Amino acid sequence: MKKIIIIGSGNAALCAAISALEHGAQVTILEAAPETEAGGNSMYTAGAMRFVYNSKEDLLPLLNDPNDERIPNTEFGSYSKEKFQSDLLSFNDGKPLSLQQNILIDNSYETLRWLSHHNIKFDPIYSRQTFEKDGKFIFWGGLTLEAEGEGVGLVASELAAVRKLGGKIRYEHKAIKLLSEGLKVTGVICETPEGEIEIMCDHVILACGGFEANKALRKEYMGEQWANAIVRGSKYNLGAGISMALELGAAFEGNPDGCHATPMDMHMPNYGNTDIPYIERKNYRKICYFLGIMVNANGHRFVDEGINFRNYTYAQFGKAILEQPESFAWQIFDSKVDELLYAEYRFWDASFVEADTIEALVQKMDGINKKQTLETILSYNNAVDHTVNFDPTILDGKATKGLSLNKTNWANTLDRPPYKAYPVKCGITFTYGGLKVNKNAQVLDQSDQPIRGLYACGELVGGVFYKGYPGGSGLTSGAVFGKIAGHTAANA
Ligand SMILES: Cc1cc2nc3c(=O)[nH]c(=O)nc-3n(C[C@H](O)[C@H](O)[C@H](O)COP(=O)(O)OP(=O)(O)OC[C@H]3O[C@@H](n4cnc5c(N)ncnc54)[C@H](O)[C@@H]3O)c2cc1C
Incomplete structure (x- = not known):
C-alpha cells in the first residue's frame, strides 16, 4: 500500500x-x-x-x-x-x-x-x-x-x-x-x-x-504596491509549497505577478473579520459596481464598470483599485438598483454613506476630490443612452456615449434618491x-x-x-x- x-x-x-x-x-x-x-x-x-x-x-x-x-x-x-x-x-x-x-x-x-x-x-x-x-x-x-x-x-x-x-x-x-x-x-x-x-x-x-498571505513574497514577485493589498482568505497560505518545491529544483510556471483580487469593503481587516463565522466573512466583498459607477480619489472613473458580466471582471478590478491614487475607490448607486445589489451591500458591517441628493452624497464621501466627482457624475448622467432598455440578464448594450471612458452595458443614470456610496479597496484572493x-x-x-x-x-x-x-x-x-x-x- x-x-x-x-x-x-x-x-x-x-x-x-x-x-x-x-x-x-x-x-x-x-x-x-x-x-x-x-x-x-x-x-x-x-x-x-x-x-x-x-x-x-x-x-x-x-x-x-x-x-x-x-x-x-x-x-x-x-x-x-x-x-x-x-x-x-x-x-x-x-x-x-x-x-x-x-x-x-x-x-x-x-x-x-x-x-x-x-x-x-x-x-x-x-x-x-x-x-x-x-x-x-x-x-x-x-x-x-x-x-x-x-x-x-x-x-x-x-x-x-x-x-x-x-x-x-x-x-x-x-x-x-x-x-x-x-x-x-x-x-x-x-x-x-x-x-x-x-x-x-x-x-x-x-x-x-x-503565496497571497505572504507580504514579502507579494512584494518580491508582484511589486511593491501589493504590500497594500488586504488578504481576503487564510493567513496560512504563505507560499511554503512553492518554496519547498523550488528548493528541490522545480520549475516556476505562469505570471509571477498574476492574482485574483477583488473590490472589498474599505474597513475589512486582513483575513476577513475572523471574529465572525466564515460564511459571513465574504460579505466584505463589494462587486456590484456594474450596476453603478466607481470613482477614484481624484474623482475620476477608471474602469468600464459594465465591460462584461461581473464574473469576468470582479477578479481583475481589485488590481485596478490598487493602482489608483491611495489605492481606494468609491462605488456609487441610486435607488433604482438598490434591490439588485447583492445581500453583502446590506451586511450589518458594510461601510457606506447615503443622501437624498448627489451633492450631499459627495460631501459625505471621504478622501476624494468632491468637485471632480460631481463633474464625473454629471457628465456620466448626460452621456447615458436612453434609447436602450436596462436588462441585467444580458449584455444589454445600454451604454454611455462620448466619454473618454465609456460604460458599455447597464449604464443607468444616477438620478433616483436616495443615493448610496460604498468605499472599497483591493483584497487579494489568491496568486x-x-x-x-x-x-x-x-x-x-x-x-x-x-x-x-x-x-x-x-x-x-x-x-x-x-x-x-x-x-x-x-x-x-x-x-x-x-x-x-x-x-x-x-x-x-
Ligand atoms: C473569500 C474568498 C472567496 C472565494 N470564493 C470562491 C468561489 O466561490 N469559487 C471558487 O472557485 N473559488 C473561490 N475562491 C478561491 C478559492 O478559495 C481557491 O481557489 C481554492 O479554495 C484554493 O484551494 P486550495 O486547496 O488550493 O487552497 P486552500 O483552500 O487555501 O488550502 C490550503 C491549505 O494549506 C494549508 N497550509 C499552508 N501552508 C502549509 C504548510 N506549510 N504546511 C501544512 N499546511 C499548510 C493552509 O492552512 C490551508 O488549509 C475564493 C477565495 C476567497 C479567499
Whole structure:
C-alpha cells in the first residue's frame, strides 16, 4: 500500500485524499493550522464551481435538491467547452490555452460528477447568478452551482468523505522542508507543537495554497504596491509549497505577478473579520459596481464598470483599485438598483454613506476630490443612452456615449434618491503563478522532467490562470488536479 502525505487541508488537498484513498493508498494530511482554522481559502468561498454542462439534465444529478420548486421555472442555459475555452483565452494575453487549462476544462464536469458520488452535493446559485425576468430565473454568467453550505459545507462534506475512506489528518503540522534521496522525494519535515518531526512516505502531494498571505513574497514577485493589498482568505497560505518545491529544483510556471483580487469593503481587516463565522466573512466583498459607477480619489472613473458580466471582471478590478491614487475607490448607486445589489451591500458591517441628493452624497464621501466627482457624475448622467432598455440578464448594450471612458452595458443614470456610496479597496484572493505540473499533476523540474514522488494541486499550480479569472474556476481547478494527483500517486 502506497503511503501518501498531502500537505494542506483545503478543497484541493481533500480531493487528492479522496482520490488516493479510493485507489487504495494510505493517506495522511498535514495541516499547518489548528483544527478551528483549517481548510484554507476553501472555507472562505461561496463554493461556486465553474464547469462544462450542456443542459439542465447535466445539472440534476449534482443537486442536493433536484425537486426544488424553482427548477422548472429556471433557465440554466448551458456552458460549453468552447465557451470555457474562450473565457480562459480572453485572459491569456494572446497565449494559446495551456496544458493545465485544457485539463481543467476537459475534466470539469466529470470531476463534479465524481464529487457528487462522494456525497458532495450542489445548489443552484439563485442569489448571485440569476436575475428574474418575465417570472423566470435566468442564469447569465456560465456559473450555476455552488456546494451545499458554500465553502464551509464543501470542506465538511469532503472531509467526511476522506474520513469515511480511512484518511487521517494531523493539525498543527506545518511542512517546512521536503526530504529527498537522490532525485526522489521521500518525506517531509514539519513543525509541530512537540517540535520538528520527519515523516517518511512514498509520495508527497503539495496542496498548501499560493503565496497571497505572504507580504514579502507579494512584494518580491508582484511589486511593491501589493504590500497594500488586504488578504481576503487564510493567513496560512504563505507560499511554503512553492518554496519547498523550488528548493528541490522545480520549475516556476505562469505570471509571477498574476492574482485574483477583488473590490472589498474599505474597513475589512486582513483575513476577513475572523471574529465572525466564515460564511459571513465574504460579505466584505463589494462587486456590484456594474450596476453603478466607481470613482477614484481624484474623482475620476477608471474602469468600464459594465465591460462584461461581473464574473469576468470582479477578479481583475481589485488590481485596478490598487493602482489608483491611495489605492481606494468609491462605488456609487441610486435607488433604482438598490434591490439588485447583492445581500453583502446590506451586511450589518458594510461601510457606506447615503443622501437624498448627489451633492450631499459627495460631501459625505471621504478622501476624494468632491468637485471632480460631481463633474464625473454629471457628465456620466448626460452621456447615458436612453434609447436602450436596462436588462441585467444580458449584455444589454445600454451604454454611455462620448466619454473618454465609456460604460458599455447597464449604464443607468444616477438620478433616483436616495443615493448610496460604498468605499472599497483591493483584497487579494489568491496568486496565479506556481509550480509547473504535467498531465499527471507531477511537479516538473527545469528540464520538464517529473520530480519523482512529488505532485501538486490547487492554488499552487501555475499556468491555470494568467491575467484574469472567470469566477468559480479556482475550486474546480483544485478538484480536477487533486483528483488526478491522488490517483496517479496511488497508482505510481
Ligand atoms: C473569500 C474568498 C472567496 C472565494 N470564493 C470562491 C468561489 O466561490 N469559487 C471558487 O472557485 N473559488 C473561490 N475562491 C478561491 C478559492 O478559495 C481557491 O481557489 C481554492 O479554495 C484554493 O484551494 P486550495 O486547496 O488550493 O487552497 P486552500 O483552500 O487555501 O488550502 C490550503 C491549505 O494549506 C494549508 N497550509 C499552508 N501552508 C502549509 C504548510 N506549510 N504546511 C501544512 N499546511 C499548510 C493552509 O492552512 C490551508 O488549509 C475564493 C477565495 C476567497 C479567499
